[in-house]
Amino acid sequence: MRKTLQYSLVASLVLGLQASPPEAWAADDAQFIPMATYRVGAYASSGIPWWAGEIDYFRYINEVEGGVNGVKLVWQECETEWNVDRIVECYERLKTGQDGAPTAFFFTHSTPGSYALMEKGAADRIPLIDGGGGRTESTDGSVFPYAFPILMNYYSQASVGINYIAGREGGLDKLKGKKIVTVYHDSAYGRETQAPMKLLAEKYGFENIQIPVADPGNEQSAQWRQVRQIKPDWVFLRTWGVSTPVAIKTAARFGISVERIVGDVWAGSEADVIPAGSAAKGYQALAPFPGGTAFEIHQRLKQYIIDQGKSDLKDTRYFGEVYYNIGLINAAIAVEALRTGQKKFGNRPLNGEEGRWAFEHLDIDAARLKAIGFEGLLAPLKLSCSDHEGGGAARVQQWDGQQWVLVTDWIRADHQLLRPLIEAKSAAYAKEKGITPRNCAAER
Amino acid sequence: MTFFLETLIGGLLAGTLYSLVAIGFVLIYKASGVFNFAQGAMLLFAALTFVSLQEQGVPFVLALLLTSVVMAIGALIIERAVLRPLVNRSQITLFMATLGLSFIIEGLAQGLMGAQVRALDLGIDDVPLFFGEIMVSQFDLVAAATAALLVIVLALLFNHTRIGVSLRAVADDTRAALSIGINLNRIWQIVWAVAGVVGLVAGLLWGARQGVQFSLSLVVLKALPVLIIGGFTSIGGAIVGGLIVGAAENLAEAYIGPLIGGGITPWFAYFLALIFLYIRPAGLFGERTIERV
Numbered sequence: 051m052r053k054t055l056q057y058s059l060v061a062s063l064v065l066g067l068q069a070s071p072p073e074a075w076a077a078d079d080a081q082f083i084p085m086a087t088y089r090v091g092a093y094a095s096s097g098i099p100w101w102a103g104e105i106d107y108f109r110y111i112n113e114v115e116g117g118v119n120g121v122k123l124v125w126q127e128c129e130t131e132w133n134v135d136r137i138v139e140c141y142e143r144l145k146t147g148q149d150g151a152p153t154a155f156f157f158t159h160s161t162p163g164s165y166a167l168m169e170k171g172a173a174d175r176i177p178l179i180d181g182g183g184g185r186t187e188s189t190d191g192s193v194f195p196y197a198f199p200i201l202m203n204y205y206s207q208a209s210v211g212i213n214y215i216a217g218r219e220g221g222l223d224k225l226k227g228k229k230i231v232t233v234y235h236d237s238a239y240g241r242e243t244q245a246p247m248k249l250l251a252e253k254y255g256f257e258n259i260q261i262p263v264a265d266p267g268n269e270q271s272a273q274w275r276q277v278r279q280i281k282p283d284w285v286f287l288r289t290w291g292v293s294t295p296v297a298i299k300t301a302a303r304f305g306i307s308v309e310r311i312v313g314d315v316w317a318g319s320e321a322d323v324i325p326a327g328s329a330a331k332g333y334q335a336l337a338p339f340p341g342g343t344a345f346e347i348h349q350r351l352k353q354y355i356i357d358q359g360k361s362d363l364k365d366t367r368y369f370g371e372v373y374y375n376i377g378l379i380n381a382a383i384a385v386e387a388l389r390t391g392q393k394k395f396g397n398r399p400l401n402g403e404e405g406r407w408a409f410e411h412l413d414i415d416a417a418r419l420k421a422i423g424f425e426g427l428l429a430p431l432k433l434s435c436s437d438h439e440g441g442g443a444a445r446v447q448q449w450d451g452q453q454w455v456l457v458t459d460w461i462r463a464d465h466q467l468l469r470p471l472i473e474a475k476s477a478a479y480a481k482e483k484g485i486t487p488r489n490c491a492a493e494r
Numbered sequence: 495m496t497f498f499l500e501t502l503i504g505g506l507l508a509g510t511l512y513s514l515v516a517i518g519f520v521l522i523y524k525a526s527g528v529f530n531f532a533q534g535a536m537l538l539f540a541a542l543t544f545v546s547l548q549e550q551g552v553p554f555v556l557a558l559l560l561t562s563v564v565m566a567i568g569a570l571i572i573e574r575a576v577l578r579p580l581v582n583r584s585q586i587t588l589f590m591a592t593l594g595l596s597f598i599i600e601g602l603a604q605g606l607m608g609a610q611v612r613a614l615d616l617g618i619d620d621v622p623l624f625f626g627e628i629m630v631s632q633f634d635l636v637a638a639a640t641a642a643l644l645v646i647v648l649a650l651l652f653n654h655t656r657i658g659v660s661l662r663a664v665a666d667d668t669r670a671a672l673s674i675g676i677n678l679n680r681i682w683q684i685v686w687a688v689a690g691v692v693g694l695v696a697g698l699l700w701g702a703r704q705g706v707q708f709s710l711s712l713v714v715l716k717a718l719p720v721l722i723i724g725g726f727t728s729i730g731g732a733i734v735g736g737l738i739v740g741a742a743e744n745l746a747e748a749y750i751g752p753l754i755g756g757g758i759t760p761w762f763a764y765f766l767a768l769i770f771l772y773i774r775p776a777g778l779f780g781e782r783t784i785e786r787v
Binding site: 089094262272326329 | 601612708
């Protein structure tokens with residue numbers, strides 16, 4: 051009996067391995083994309099729609115457009131559970147590509163992961179891409195040639211948050227004397243906006259109060275009692291995971307109007323508001339990755355992927371959720387970077403160095419956004435040697451109790467104000483590591 | 495003074511939610527000497543089952559009953575597949591088994607019922623109530639009342655039923671209990687089933703507060719300092735420990751936090767537990783054991 055069981059187990063494993071190959075076997079004429087995913091564990095509720103969005107878009111490119119200029123995309127997932135050690139292991143395993151298909155970039159999908167891989171990426175010449183996250187000073191590509199906190203770094207998130215609040219108050223000059231409390235996740239991610247908030251407070255004359263919430267943040271009475279005592283004009287909520295719905299509910303309990311709370315990029319998904327129930331109605335959040343399906347790309351995906359039963363989503367109710375759209379946007383940025391690189395290097399798979407060139411010359415303007423179906427879903431993006439962020443804009447969306455509703459157009463960060471802060475930090479890093487910055491002007 | 499009182503009362507009430515989680519640990523530890531690392535996973539499984547049933551249109555009370563039945567069946571399976579084969583093994587072996595069990599239950603819960611975050615509405619408004627100038631959460635008051643009710647039910651179960659007497663006999667002296675014919679396997683099944691139902695109650699209250707999601711299994715981290723302070727073998731200790739932890743961490747966050755940068759609640763509870771370990775290693779109400787070495 052026991053032997054039969056053992057044989058059955060071995061047979062099942064063998065059959066299982068044969069029955070579940072990667073999306074497609076890599077070949078040397080394909081472009082390989084490593085994927086550090088988290089479909090199980092504490093962050094699975096974010097990860098599952100995220101990678102469904104990415105994979106659906108890659109499938110659309112392969113099956114409808116025939117690949118990127120004929121180059122098929124192949125990918126391999128590594129389950130990381132959002133653990134840094136596993137992200138690093140995934141990077142090490144897949145950085146050279148697979149079966150002859152090269153790796154042109156590595157999406158870390160994790161700010162701690164970006165920090166951990168910073169030096170490895172530079173040494174291996176593999177661009178590390180982290181949309182809406184990453185190490186802020188790596189915006190300065192002259193010091194960080196292989197790190198890309200693309201789309202919107204943390205300083206820009208703070209600046210856009212303040213610009214939105216100023217808009218609601220009637221102008222930046224109206225911020226003087228206002229009290230703005232930042233309730234933040236007590237981690238590198240949460241603390242990242244302290245420096246720009248200090249700078250913005252000095253410039254605009256508002257009172258900047260920072261209140262940390264330790265991970266995981268499932269009990270926040272003490273923090274919100276402090277907030278109530280302060281009587282803030284606005285609260286900027288920079289939490290993550292379970293700490294966001296708990297914050298929204300606790301704020302309501304302490305009588306703080308949800309309409310005076312602005313969440314940042316990572317506190318603005320369905321998973322953040324649904325558990326908070328009616329307390330979240332009216333909550334606003336920055337949205338460089340807006341939710342919804344009212345965009346051209348969703349119509350195309352619905353026709354060719356969702357309705358054909360080819361989606362990676364097990365439950366298509368989640369089509370168009372914020373995290374699904376984050377996946378879509380990341381995938382579109384990757385594809386557009388490959389197209390950019392192919393213009394210089396030819397229609398073939400790119401390696402890491404070529405991938406870096408591609409990202410540094412990525413220019414997705416309004417016309418291109420319209421052509422690829424991302425108008426309104428993604429802000430125009432233009433990177434360079436010295437600017438690895440390339441965007442720095444977000445819309446604001448508001449939860450109406452059922453869905454996110456976009457309430458603004460794109461709001462841009464104050465790059466002129468933030469840039470010296472970024473350059474000072476990158477210069478300090480260069481000094482510490484003995485890096486001679488590239489001459490970006492000469493590389494133009 | 496109002497701020498101090500409000501923080502203190504809020505902390506005490508929040509502490510009852512920690513106690514609810516700790517009680518599940520105490521039950522199993524009393525009966526089998528096992529520190530059940532899977533209690534958090536059981537809590538997650540119970541809450542996910544309840545929410546999944548409700549999503550299928552099952553009424554509240556029926557969902558509650560069905561989830562209790564599921565947890566009881568789970569207890570039978572755990573006893574038969576995990577505990578019985580390991581009987582007479584060391585405590586660390588059993589602890590490691592529950593560690594593995596927690597991963598299996600978490601995986602099973604997400605595999606069967608999905609990983610999406612779900613809202614849980616118990617019909618208790620989380621609104622402020624004012625007593626003079628002091629604000630108290632209505633939800634916390636209900637949670638505290640639930641904890642009190644649960645303790646009364648468990649006290650009745652342990653003190654006034656045949657099963658309860660058997661449970662206490664096993665807890666006092668397992669060999670003596672066996673020698674008079676008490677069925678240890680049956681006792682374990684009952685205790686794990688009761689711990690599952692306690693997990694359900696805790697899971698519902700925590701789930702209503704933060705949503706039903708994977709991180710529910712992490713609330714056990716709040717129970718550990720409660721157990722160290724209150725003692726691993728006393729339900730009353732779990733209640734008192736929870737109150738102490740809740741009040742202390744809230745007061746510390748309000749008064750010490752601003753001086754050292756804030757965000758101190760998670761480690762302050764463990765700091766407090768460490769002090770208790772120095773002064774009273776068995777906890778306030780734990781049984782002191784004397785062993786020949």
